[in-house]
Amino acid sequence: MPPPPPPLLVGVAPAPAATAPSFLHLPLHTRLRAAAPRAAATASVRASHSHEDDAFLLRRAADVADRSAGLTSPHPNFGCVIARPQRDADSPAEPLVVGEGFLYAEGTPCAELLAAREAGEHARGATAYLNLEPGDCYGDSTAVGSLVQAGITRVVVGLRHPLKHLRGKAIKALRSESIHVDVVGEDLQNKFFEEALMSCLTVNAPLLYRTAFHVPFSVLKYAMTADGKIAASSGHASWISGKASRGRVFELRGRSDAVIVGGNTVRFDDPRLTARHVKGHVPVRIVLSQSLNLPEEANLWNVNDAYTIVATQRGARRDFQKKLAMKGVEVVEFDMLNPRDVMSYCYDRGYLSVLWECGGTLAASAISASVIHKVCAFVAPKIIGGSDAPTPVGELGMSQMTQAINFIDVSYEQIDRDMLMSGFIQPIPDLSPVIPSMDEIPSVDPEVSPYETNIISFYKTWDTFGAFSNFSPYPIHMPDENGEYFTWPTVEHYYQAHKFVGVDNPQARTIVQDIKLAKSPEEAARIGRTRQKEFPELVRTDWEATKVDVMYRAIKCKFSTYPSLTNMLLSTAGSVLVESSPHDLFWGGGREGEGLNYLGRLLMQLRSEIRGTFPSNVEERDAA
Numbered sequence: 109m110p111p112p113p114p115p116l117l118v119g120v121a122p123a124p125a126a127t128a129p130s131f132l133h134l135p136l137h138t139r140l141r142a143a144a145p146r147a148a149a150t151a152s153v154r155a156s157h158s159h160e161d162d163a164f165l166l167r168r169a170a171d172v173a174d175r176s177a178g179l180t181s182p183h184p185n186f187g188c189v190i191a192r193p194q195r196d197a198d199s200p201a202e203p204l205v206v207g208e209g210f211l212y213a214e215g216t217p218c219a220e221l222l223a224a225r226e227a228g229e230h231a232r233g234a235t236a237y238l239n240l241e242p243g244d245c246y247g248d249s250t251a252v253g254s255l256v257q258a259g260i261t262r263v264v265v266g267l268r269h270p271l272k273h274l275r276g277k278a279i280k281a282l283r284s285e286s287i288h289v290d291v292v293g294e295d296l297q298n299k300f301f302e303e304a305l306m307s308c309l310t311v312n313a314p315l316l317y318r319t320a321f322h323v324p325f326s327v328l329k330y331a332m333t334a335d336g337k338i339a340a341s342s343g344h345a346s347w348i349s350g351k352a353s354r355g356r357v358f359e360l361r362g363r364s365d366a367v368i369v370g371g372n373t374v375r376f377d378d379p380r381l382t383a384r385h386v387k388g389h390v391p392v393r394i395v396l397s398q399s400l401n402l403p404e405e406a407n408l409w410n411v412n413d414a415y416t417i418v419a420t421q422r423g424a425r426r427d428f429q430k431k432l433a434m435k436g437v438e439v440v441e442f443d444m445l446n447p448r449d450v451m452s453y454c455y456d457r458g459y460l461s462v463l464w465e466c467g468g469t470l471a472a473s474a475i476s477a478s479v480i481h482k483v484c485a486f487v488a489p490k491i492i493g494g495s496d497a498p499t500p501v502g503e504l505g506m507s508q509m510t511q512a513i514n515f516i517d518v519s520y521e522q523i524d525r526d527m528l529m530s531g532f533i534q535p536i537p538d539l540s541p542v543i544p545s546m547d548e549i550p551s552v553d554p555e556v557s558p559y560e561t562n563i564i565s566f567y568k569t570w571d572t573f574g575a576f577s578n579f580s581p582y583p584i585h586m587p588d589e590n591g592e593y594f595t596w597p598t599v600e601h602y603y604q605a606h607k608f609v610g611v612d613n614p615q616a617r618t619i620v621q622d623i624k625l626a627k628s629p630e631e632a633a634r635i636g637r638t639r640q641k642e643f644p645e646l647v648r649t650d651w652e653a654t655k656v657d658v659m660y661r662a663i664k665c666k667f668s669t670y671p672s673l674t675n676m677l678l679s680t681a682g683s684v685l686v687e688s689s690p691h692d693l694f695w696g697g698g699r700e701g702e703g704l705n706y707l708g709r710l711l712m713q714l715r716s717e718i719r720g721t722f723p724s725n726v727e728e729r730d731a732a
């Protein structure tokens with residue numbers, strides 16, 4: 109083994125480690141924040157990376173990936189960090205990084221190749237950390253090939269590729285080359301990965317939003333006074349925020365594919381909307397104007413600075429449209445000019461991220477249309493007053509403070525004298541499929557390959573596969589608390605009642621009766637859950653150990669009683685079944701894949717059993 113080389117980067121801030129005990133049970137936005145100081149490493153040499161090191165290096169891969177934000181579009185941001193288990197001699201709290209790389213722009217060498225080149229011989233036997241699964245496609249396998257050739261023996265992946273046709277491909281290719289691959293959330297589920305996962309999600313938030321919602325990731329940015337005004341009542345607005353804040357705005361523009369303003373902002377400010385003072389990407393400028401009553405001369409019509417698109421209402425001032433076209437400005441007519449259609453248009457043009465720098469009128473319209481995902485508010489320590497002075501967001505039709513839109517993952521940063529408050533309006537979608545981990549899959553269904561699979565989600569009974577829900581109206585004939593056969597209106601009735609079955613207490617027996625008579629599965633669930641909370645002493649003591657068996661018996665009875673259900677279940681062969689309940693993180697998959705999906709797993713197990721590929725009881729299973 110070659111002697112350990114010197115570290116490539118110095119002064120990287122120690123990674124905070126999360127403190128939540130079991131983050132997979134929390135909603136994403138809450139599970140990804142808490143931080144505690146990283147424990148100082150004592151040993152100078154380690155045989156392998158600890159979970160803490162893995163999380164630290166993965167975060168670093170995400171930070172490295174972020175260096176080209178705005179430039180890689182329409183490709184995601186990829187970062188690769190190659191590290192060895194030895195400690196860094198200069199800063200022993202950190203593992204030894206031997207190579208780093210990021211995708212600089214579309215068509216440039218991939219992150220894995222750059223990192224492997226930098227690491228040279230030191231890559232042999234080392235671990236590569238990737239914020240995102242490589243998107244090798246169309247015969248180009250440079251990323252995987254570089255890691256294989258470099259002699260990497262282990263790869264840690266933050267996120268699987270969000271695009272369905274690429275998801276899992278590179279991971280599979282690496283594994284087929286006998287490289288050990290750990291994917292966060294599947295193979296690595298430790299508390300240390302909360303922060304690292306958030307970094308991986310954030311760095312590619314635009315791609316994730318685009319994939320999930322079919323619109324570009326949209327950030328609303330404004331600068332306001334301490335009394336909440338974005339201009340004086342005259343409309344004059346330059347400047348509210350200080351120079352340093354405005355420098356930050358240039359950075360935000362440089363990360364965006366387009367910057368949007370409304371007609372009034374053009375009339376009042378005559379903005380340039382360029383990312384001057386920061387080298388790199390220059391976004392397209394888009395003006396939304398229904399009237400097209402815009403000035404003949406404006407900075408935005410100078411397309412030498414940047415490309416400009418004017419989005420307008422069909423038929424508006426055709427003569428003016430021609431004048432704009434003569435200057436090189438593109439005019440796009442919409443049947444009904446509105447933020448959602450403009451965002452669909454931007455999506456079709458391939459934009460990943462858009463910065464809204466409009467006034468409150470258009471901002472309100474965009475928020476109402478649900479196209480804004482994040483807000484960046486610069487607050488300056490000054491007061492301008494004026495009851496008519498414009499504010500950042502116009503009328504939203506809300507009358508009660510309880511209707512207010514609460515930000516998620518809020519952060520605050522002081523920029524010189526100003527304060528930058530940022531927060532998400534809609535959580536970053538985690539598109540990782542809710543599938544059992546690699547080790548668990550064969551025990552759930554030997555016929556499902558976790559890396560080449562479709563996902564079938566069900567939740568509400570009216571969904572296509574809603575019959576799989578425990579609330580679906582398929583009565584089951586099964587023993588009751590006295591051992592006598594009873595027709596339970598739904599699986600939910602049976603399951604809820606069995607929390608209290610066999611408990612020698614009159615109150616418990618009453619609860620069982622109430623659940624048996626419940627008019628709907630919703631009511632059965634409500635009684636079962638509330639009584640369990642109110643009177644935990646009435647719940648059978650073996651409930652946690654037996655609840656999965658109780659459920660399995662009930663769904664087995666349901667599916668074998670109704671041939672149509674058996675057929676429906678068999679028709680899903682090869683797919684992973686997920687109960688997409690956002691609330692129940694044990695039986696369901698959760699809103700963002702954080703749930704354990706036990707109902708889906710049991711259905712897959714039952715499917716295997718019916719197909720004759722899975723032993724029907726534990727003894728047979730153990731003997732197999």
Ligand SMILES: NC(=O)C1=CN([C@@H]2O[C@H](COP(=O)(O)OP(=O)(O)OC[C@H]3O[C@@H](n4cnc5c(N)ncnc54)[C@H](OP(=O)(O)O)[C@@H]3O)[C@@H](O)[C@H]2O)C=CC1
Nearest residue numbers: 331339343345370371372397398399466467468469470473
């Ligand atoms: N401090 C800050 O961060 C900022 C301050 N400002 C200030 O704000 C003031 C302007 O604010 P405001 O009047 O709200 O301007 P906006 O930027 O919101 O522009 C509103 C205009 O947008 C056009 N528009 C097109 N489609 C829509 C739609 N669906 N909904 C709403 N508007 C649409 C219309 O243009 P048309 O009339 O041409 O049809 C409308 O009049 C100025 O004083 C400016 O200096 C502006 C931006 C940022």
Ligand SMILES: Nc1c(N[C@@H]2O[C@H](COP(=O)(O)O)[C@@H](O)[C@H]2O)[nH]c(=O)[nH]c1=O
Nearest residue numbers: 331345347348349377379380381382465
């Ligand atoms: N007044 C104001 C902002 N205003 C926004 O910046 C635009 C001007 O951009 P440019 O012409 O490129 O410098 C303007 O039209 C409006 O969208 N921004 C801020 O960060 N701070 C401020 O105080």
